[in-house]
Amino acid sequence: MSDTDSTYVRIFDTTLRDGEQSPGISLNAQEKLEIARQLERLGVDIIEAGFAISSPGEVEGIGLVAKHVRGCTIASLNRTQKADIDASWEALQHAERPRFHVFIATSDLHMEHKLRMTPEQVVEQTREAVAYARSKVADVEFSCEDATRSRPEFMAEVVRTALQAGATTINIPDTVGYTTPDEYREILATLYENVPELHEAVLSVHTHNDLGLATANSIAGVQAGARQVEVAVNGIGERAGNSALEEIVMALRTRNALYGFTTGVETREIARTSRLVSRLTGYPVQPNKAIVGKNAFAHEAGIHQDGVLKNRRTYEIMDAESIGLAHNELVLGKHSGRHALQKAYADMGYTVEGDDLKRAFARFKEIADRKKTVSMLDLEALLDDQSRDTAERWVLERLALRTATGETSHADVVVREGDETHAAAAEGDGPIDAAFNALNAIVATPATLREFNVNAVTGGNDALGDARVVLEHEGRTYTGQSVAPDITEAAAEAFLRAAALVAAGIPNPMARESV
Numbered sequence: 001m002s003d004t005d006s007t008y009v010r011i012f013d014t015t016l017r018d019g020e021q022s023p024g025i026s027l028n029a030q031e032k033l034e035i036a037r038q039l040e041r042l043g044v045d046i047i048e049a050g051f052a053i054s055s056p057g058e059v060e061g062i063g064l065v066a067k068h069v070r071g072c073t074i075a076s077l078n079r080t081q082k083a084d085i086d087a088s089w090e091a092l093q094h095a096e097r098p099r100f101h102v103f104i105a106t107s108d109l110h111m112e113h114k115l116r117m118t119p120e121q122v123v124e125q126t127r128e129a130v131a132y133a134r135s136k137v138a139d140v141e142f143s144c145e146d147a148t149r150s151r152p153e154f155m156a157e158v159v160r161t162a163l164q165a166g167a168t169t170i171n172i173p174d175t176v177g178y179t180t181p182d183e184y185r186e187i188l189a190t191l192y193e194n195v196p197e198l199h200e201a202v203l204s205v206h207t208h209n210d211l212g213l214a215t216a217n218s219i220a221g222v223q224a225g226a227r228q229v230e231v232a233v234n235g236i237g238e239r240a241g242n243s244a245l246e247e248i249v250m251a252l253r254t255r256n257a258l259y260g261f262t263t264g265v266e267t268r269e270i271a272r273t274s275r276l277v278s279r280l281t282g283y284p285v286q287p288n289k290a291i292v293g294k295n296a297f298a299h300e301a302g303i304h305q306d307g308v309l310k311n312r313r314t315y316e317i318m319d320a321e322s323i324g325l326a327h328n329e330l331v332l333g334k335h336s337g338r339h340a341l342q343k344a345y346a347d348m349g350y351t352v353e354g355d356d357l358k359r360a361f362a363r364f365k366e367i368a369d370r371k372k373t374v375s376m377l378d379l380e381a382l383l384d385d386q387s388r389d390t391a392e393r394w395v396l397e398r399l400a401l402r403t404a405t406g407e408t409s410h411a412d413v414v415v416r417e418g419d420e421t422h423a424a425a426a427e428g429d430g431p432i433d434a435a436f437n438a439l440n441a442i443v444a445t446p447a448t449l450r451e452f453n454v455n456a457v458t459g460g461n462d463a464l465g466d467a468r469v470v471l472e473h474e475g476r477t478y479t480g481q482s483v484a485p486d487i488t489e490a491a492a493e494a495f496l497r498a499a500a501l502v503a504a505g506i507p508n509p510m511a512r513e514s515v
């Protein structure tokens with residue numbers, strides 16, 4: 001199925017732009033690339049890699065994605081300013097298929113109170129910015145911010161102007177998650193009536209989940225003629241989030257007989273993409289989240305279990321395998337060799353060679369010695385862990401903890417720094433606090449602990465712990481992450497990595513201007 005087919009719906013993924021605008025998320029360039037590579041494997045059509053003007057780190061991240069991800073169109077967001085478009089061009093110049101995404105608000109509320117511009121000025125800026133963008137690339141998307149609260153006649157005038165200036169995709173966002181499916185269908189039908197030439201371009205929908213209607217609204221948009229849907233993995237994004245990629249794709253697939261639309265997504269990559277995005281953003285997926293929540297395919301009530309055992313279709317409308325969940329079997333044990341590890345990664349779709357393979361094998365051996373079975377989920381977490389752009393100045397050699405209910409905890413640590421080893425001991429309010437205090441006696445970071453969380457990579461008593469530590473120093477944040485069989489060890493390593501980033505002066509990208 002190709003994008004010239006009238007039933008084909010393009011998936012425009014904005015995990016790395018709108019998704020990354022979620023409070024507390026800040027991906028560095030390497031992390032953006034890792035997610036973009038997985039989105040390419042997933043088969044999305046367009047990756048919105050960021051908002052170039054927001055920071056030099058953002059230009060670097062978008063640039064890295066543009067250089068290395070060849071299978072998708074790569075987009076960067078812009079206000080109607082030349083400087084924005086120039087920054088996007090700097091970031092996208094090496095993309096095989098670059099797209100500029102230009103937006104301006106069209107509701108009276110936004111024009112008057114946010115932009116402080118007249119409607120005439122908005123029309124004029126639209127014309128100039130879209131024409132300028134088209135002078136650089138052939139693929140230009142234009143969005144009317146707060147479209148669903150805009151006057152239909154005025155929005156039609158702006159859309160007409162954008163099309164005349166060369167826009168090839170027109171996006172009608174429900175910026176504040178306010179519309180409903182019936183109303184959205186109506187807004188889009190009216191727009192088509194007012195601007196018949198819109199049929200020559202691609203109509204796009206972009207919805208937010210403030211009322212829990214994002215997915216339903218996007219599908220209503222597709223029914224009204226949209227052939228591009230803007231989504232984020234796990235539904236992350238501003239406030240209550242964006243329409244979730246996995247929900248749109250699986251709704252169109254599961255109810256294909258009803259809707260008759262297709263996408264180019266390889267659905268068996270959905271679960272893995274969800275896990276990667278959750279791990280790198282630090283945003284857990286709620287257990288009952290549609291499609292990718294850990295309970296989405298679990299059956300608790302006896303009567304349901306009985307039905308499923310007799311025939312899965314009694315209570316399951318999709319099978320777990322279709323989103324790539326059934327692949328979590330045991331793959332390797334402690335006697336497996338380097339070739340077996342490389343082959344397991346290859347079967348999972350990863351090419352791991354040379355020094356990367358050496359490092360991965362060393363990490364695998366460490367884990368396999370202590371964990372009975374090593375599953376695909378474990379291998380995936382180890383790969384993310386070692387490919388992270390973290391400074392390894394301090395390496396945890398030993399961590400011993402003494403802790404009992406109601407008593408102060410005690411930690412002894414040994415840390416290697418190059419050829420030297422340092423030892424320290426400290427007490428704390430619980431084992432993690434004691435460990436961090438002892439480590440800090442060695443690394444003496446001036447930063448304060450802002451966030452700490454730990455998740456189990458798989459179920460079971462011997463699950464790997466995936467820890468994330470965020471330190472704050474002089475208004476900047478530094479994130480360390482680590483995976484280990486013992487959660488306190490993972491936490492200690494994550495702390496050391498974050499402290500090393502503080503010492504090296506490598507903060508997370510600055511919070512960017514919100515759109």
Ligand code: KIV
Pocket residue numbers: 018103143144145146171173174175176206208515
């Ligand atoms: O929600 C919104 O309106 C946006 C636009 C910039 C497309 O994210």
Ligand code: ZN
Pocket residue numbers: 018173175206208238242
């Ligand atoms: Zn948005």
